[in-house]
Amino acid sequence: MIEFIKQPWHWAVAGVMIGLTVPTLLLMGNKIFGISSSLRHLCAACFPANIEYFRYNWKKEIWNLFFVVGVLLGGIIASQYLSNPNEFIIDENTVKDLKALGVTDFSAMMPSDIFSVENIFTIKGLIFLVIGGLMVGFGTRYAGGCTSGHAIMGLSNLQLPSLIATISFMVGGFAMTHIIMPYIFKLF
């Protein structure tokens, strides 16, 4: 059984489990699924700075912070006790494309030549960690949600604004991957 769980999970299994999070949170306590809101609650709790946007009763939304701490713990459990003993497999065309850009490490889920602690104070770190992170935090709040709040929760509830947001996420991602990223990799 445990050997079975240790293999990478099929997309359908993950999709069903993530989809079921929507009714689970609704029925547990009328909670609307949305992860990027946790970043706002963290700001409201730690650095409100008397900014109107952060002046609200974040304690009422503390369930969301419990949820993301859970996600972090889930990451620890999965990587410590359930990690895949076999080779990490990436589509060969993706490997080819990324090799052409200059990525060299394909052994783990994150390429260590980009996302390593040693790179934090380099241009790579500035772009992939700092600027990327800023765009994720800023963009999700500006859009009023991320993949969970808009693409999954919003589309599940047939919300047109969420469809527009989801299309915008994808357009942004395609533009970065195909148009901007080749220029970024020329910097190194």
Add this chain to the structure above:
Amino acid sequence: MIKTKIDNTSTEEFVCEAPNNQVKNESFASNFKYLIVGIIFGIVFVKAEIISWFRIQEMFRLQSFHMYGVIGTAVVVGLISVQLIKRFNIKTLAGEMVSIPDKTFDKGQIYGGLIFGLGWAITGACPGPLFAQIGSGFLAIIITLASAIAGTWLYGAFQNKFPK
């Protein structure tokens, strides 16, 4: 100077995008069930390799169906669940009606969505996977998460200046 008093018992006008719509007050301990849901969610993220920068690259290069399968299945399951809850008027554990606020359109969903999409392809992570990546031992992602919190703060500090 206006004094704002925070009161748990009053009905608040404020609604964040992922609100707690439960009317009944919950004990602090009751939050642990959301921690458990989060743990399972985090395990799924890692085991289905959704936290992988490479899976996101495969998605944006249209070289793998994996992420489309995950998100597509999740939407279908979520959609059916929400319809069943509405159709059969299924109540929450506390016996309340399930309420899901409608989202209203503004241009932020386009501008913000594009900015998030650009960041998603660089970092290989939406906000959820950031937490699971850190848990999986990719400690450099602590910087990404801190930057995402800073990005959220910047939006909040200057939100009136951005077109909506």
